Amino acid sequence: MAITSANQLELLQTAEAVAREKMIDPGLVVEAMEESLARAAKSRYGSEMDIRVSIDRKTGRATFTRVRTVVEDDELENYQAEMTVEQAKQYLEDPKVGDQFIEEVPPVEMGRIAAQSAKQVILQKVREAERDRQFEEFKDRVGTIINGIVKREEYGNVIVDVGRGEAILRRNEKIGREAYRNGDRIRCYIKDVRREARGPQIFLSRTAPEFMAELFKMEVPEIYDGIIEIKAVARDPGSRAKIAVISYDGSIDPVGACVGMRGSRVQAVVNELQGEKIDIIPWNEDVPTFLVNALQPAEVSKVVLDEDAERIEVVVPDDQLSLAIGRRGQNVRLASQLTGLDIDIMTEAEESERRQKEFEERTKLFMDTLDLDEFFAQLLVSEGFTSLEEVAYVELDELLVIDGVDEDTANELQARARDVLEEQARAALERARELGVQDSLVEFEGLTPQMIVALAEDGIKSLEDFATCADWELAGGWTTVDGERVKDDGLLEPFEVSLEEAQNLVMSARLQLGWVDLADLEADEAESDSDDDTAEEAEA
Missing domain, CATH: 3.30.1480.10 (NusA, N-terminal domain)
Structure with missing residues (x-):
């Protein structure tokens, strides 16, 4: 032709x-x-x-x-x-x-x-x-909800007709054991769109926390308009969820708006999520207050926040423990996801027992080292003294406020405490010498003899060794492994050395050794400050 x-x-x-x-x-x-x-x-x-x-x-x-x-x-x-x-x-x-x-x-x-x-x-x-x-059509729709029709099921994965293409709802993205038949209408969240050799792949989800957030945005006009904002969502798909909301209009209750008249709004979301129970929680900038809200319906007696470790201790009444933890730890797990903190829950009885144990340990410390009777040692602990250093170097007036302590007694207490500390330092120094610690590390300002022993036992015996350490190796920290926060123990952590103090110590060692030039360091700091000022001006 x-x-x-x-x-x-x-x-x-x-x-x-x-x-x-x-x-x-x-x-x-x-x-x-x-x-x-x-x-x-x-x-x-x-x-x-x-x-x-x-x-x-x-x-x-x-x-x-x-x-x-x-x-x-x-x-x-x-x-x-x-x-x-x-x-x-x-x-x-x-x-x-x-x-x-x-x-x-x-x-x-x-x-x-x-x-x-x-x-x-x-x-x-x-x-x-x-x-x-x-691909061009769907790539910009990532993060939105789409309606489709079930075409078929392959090995537990659902193939969905979304109009101008097919999408896949994997079995681990389905809620519980929900099953679909050909022709069923389905609503999903577009989680990802990838360009692959066999064509663009559209991945859907019904378990993503964002799916719930988008459903609330569809049901609650105030969220769509920006009057109410969803700050955090945590889900146990098909079972229970918690959602934190805040209102930027003082006249609108964020929880009430999301619940709706007679629960109509939240019920529409619950029905779409196969009966998933939803706790709507008012968000608060104050982390302990927010956590108390997040642990509802359990009552909380006390909250202790450790910001450095991103952990939080929660004390609840004895009869509220099971409610706070929830079935299979569900309630505390969702609260942890919502706040982004690791949560330790204990009863009032457990906390009281722990405090009593700490009281007894500190009392014994003062009795053994300062040669005090039990009553006087308990007085010191009751007034908030926790270590020999506090007794030795505290202002004299703080000891005089203790009942029965006059100026002579206070001076005697401090003298005994200093003698004990000096003896401990001398013994630690001898131990350091036995371990082969060099003079450069012994004479380095900022490290106590006890710290030097701890370093030497880990093989750090010279100033050069110390200067190669990372700040987290000294002060400790937290690492996220497979989604779980894991504690990294620091060599100087028992001496309550903070991350910033560890950074300063290591930098001082490097300056002393000539590894870092002071002029360059000051120039870098000035440039960093200038960048911060520029960023603040841009934000303003």
């Missing part, structure tokens, strides 16, 4: 029909046809030739041309598609490297094999264009 004998407009009509069916640009289909015809022509004239085809967008006429490019003499490799400057003078006036000589060649007769090849090229190009259109 020769192209010239075919109805030239038929090409354009075919391109428009395919484009309409696949909802892609007709120009892309015409380009695919041009490429397929060029490939067919190459099979006729020779694969080494640079044959190009141009289809007129108005008449449908296909023009076949051969292109030859002018190259340097030593770069000539393909005689069919390239020629030297000397050879080009036969066809071009004043040819230069990079010029092209284009000549029209007769249209080819398309045999059965060539026609089949052309069809494959067109289908491939159309598929690629369709995939690109699908």
Whole structure:
């Protein structure tokens, strides 16, 4: 079949029909046809030739041309598609490297094999264009809710028809044991859209916390308008969830607005989530207050927050413990997800027992080291003294407020405490020498003999060794492993050295050794301060 004998407009009509069916640009289909015809022509004239085809967008006429490019003499490799400057003078006036000589060649007769090849090229190009259109359409819809129809189920994964493509709801993204049949309508959250070799893949979810947030946005106009904001969501899909909300309008109760008249709004979300129980909690900037709200319906007696460790201790009445923990730890787990803190729950009895144990340990410490009777040692602990250092170096007035303590007694107490501390320091220094600690570390300002022993026992015996330490190795910290916070014990953590103090100590060691230049350090700090000021001005 020769192209010239075919109805030239038929090409354009075919391109428009395919484009309409696949909802892609007709120009892309015409380009695919041009490429397929060029490939067919190459099979006729020779694969080494640079044959190009141009289809007129108005008449449908296909023009076949051969292109030859002018190259340097030593770069000539393909005689069919390239020629030297000397050879080009036969066809071009004043040819230069990079010029092209284009000549029209007769249209080819398309045999059965060539026609089949052309069809494959067109289908491939159309598929690629369709995939690109699908990816472009759905990539901007990540983070939104979409309605679809269940097409089939494969190995527990649900294939969903979302209009102009298919999406997948994996079995671990389904709520509980919910099952779907072909033709069921389904509402999901678009979690991710990826461009893959087999085409764009749209991944759906019904277990994502964001799905619940988007459902509330659909049901509560105040959230959509920005009057109420969802600050955090924690879910145990299909069972229970907690959602923290805040209102930016003092006249609107965020919890009441989300619940709705007779629970109509929250019930609509509950029904969509297969009966998942939802606790709506008022968000608060004060973390302990927010946590008390998050542990509802349990009552909380006391909250102790450790910001450095991002942990929080919660004391509850004995009869509220099971309620605070929840079935299989569900309530405290959701509260932990909501606040982003690790939560330790204990009863009032357990806390009292722990405090009593600490009281007894400190009492024994003062009795043994200061040679005091039990009553006097308990007096010191009751007044808040926890260590020998506090007794030895506290202002005298703070000891005089204790009943029965006069100035002579206070001086005697401090003298005994200092003697004990000096003896402990001397013994620690001897131990450090036995371990082979160098003078450079012993004489380094900021480390006590006890700290030096702790470092030496871990192999740090010189100032150079100390200068190579990381701040977290000294002060300790927390690392997240597989979603769980894991404690990293610091060498100097028992001596209550903070992360900032550890940083300063290590930097001082490096300055002393000449590893860091003070001028460069000051310049870096000045630049950092300048960047901070610029950022603050930008925010303002």
